[in-house]
Amino acid sequence: MRILVVEDDPAVSQPLVEGLIRNGFEVEHVGYASQVMPAVMSNGGIDVVLLDLGLPDGDGLDVLREIRRASDVPVIIATARGDETDRIVGLELGADDYVVKPFSVRELAARVRAVGRRRRVERTSEGGRVVVNRSHRTATVDGQPVDLTTKEFDLLAVLAEEPGRAVPRQELFSRVWDPVWVGTGKTLDVHVASLRKKLGDPDLVETVRGVGYRLADIAE
Ligand code: CA
Numbered sequence: 001m002r003i004l005v006v007e008d009d010p011a012v013s014q015p016l017v018e019g020l021i022r023n024g025f026e027v028e029h030v031g032y033a034s035q036v037m038p039a040v041m042s043n044g045g046i047d048v049v050l051l052d053l054g055l056p057d058g059d060g061l062d063v064l065r066e067i068r069r070a071s072d073v074p075v076i077i078a079t080a081r082g083d084e085t086d087r088i089v090g091l092e093l094g095a096d097d098y099v100v101k102p103f104s105v106r107e108l109a110a111r112v113r114a115v116g117r118r119r120r121v122e123r124t125s126e127g128g129r130v131v132v133n134r135s136h137r138t139a140t141v142d143g144q145p146v147d148l149t150t151k152e153f154d155l156l157a158v159l160a161e162e163p164g165r166a167v168p169r170q171e172l173f174s175r176v177w178d179p180v181w182v183g184t185g186k187t188l189d190v191h192v193a194s195l196r197k198k199l200g201d202p203d204l205v206e207t208v209r210g211v212g213y214r215l216a217d218i219a220e
Pocket of ligand 1: 007008009052053054055
């Protein structure tokens with residue numbers, strides 16, 4: 001898997017690039033907005049882009065727009081802690097996921113693998129009852145649109161990445177709510193209950209005792 005790291009700060013990019021290589025990824029690194037599109041469109045091909053939003057010669061969100069006009073390569077944006085606006089706008093513009101700075105190589109590697117897995121699932125999930133379109137933020141069950149809140153959608157989107165996989169509660173917390181979750185577990189259960197109701201078939205979201213939840217939607 002080949003990752004394009006877009007990051008202008010050497011104090012961030014150097015350990016990051018080294019860490020990703022240690023984790024078995026191929027890495028290309030650029031520090032300027034103007035270098036991103038040539039790298040994305042290069043012959044070698046890029047599987048995932050990690051995009052810093054604060055670049056010396058341009059706004060990362062403009063770069064994201066430009067990428068999306070030309071390519072559906074998965075993009076993970078790196079945002080500053082607390083900068084929720086950038087995060088939301090980034091996801092609306094078609095970013096696949098985000099990491100909050102400072103993040104660990106381990107966390108990023110997990111996100112990269114999840115994004116890769118999601119892409120595979122999008123290609124193979126035809127025949128399943130639940131269809132989630134992340135870029136349009138729409139979901140259907142048996143072809144019928146389901147009206148979900150933001151959190152319900154995010155929850156379903158994570159579960160739908162890999163139908164049948166038991167997703168641990170902690171992963172759901174950290175990916176749908178906050179990387180450092182400190183609340184009670186109630187919020188998750190409340191959202192699952194309302195998601196089940198809206199999907200019209202409570203059995204679609206299964207409780208996996210002692211682990212978390214799974215989407216019981218395996219194509220026949
Ligand atoms: Ca920067």
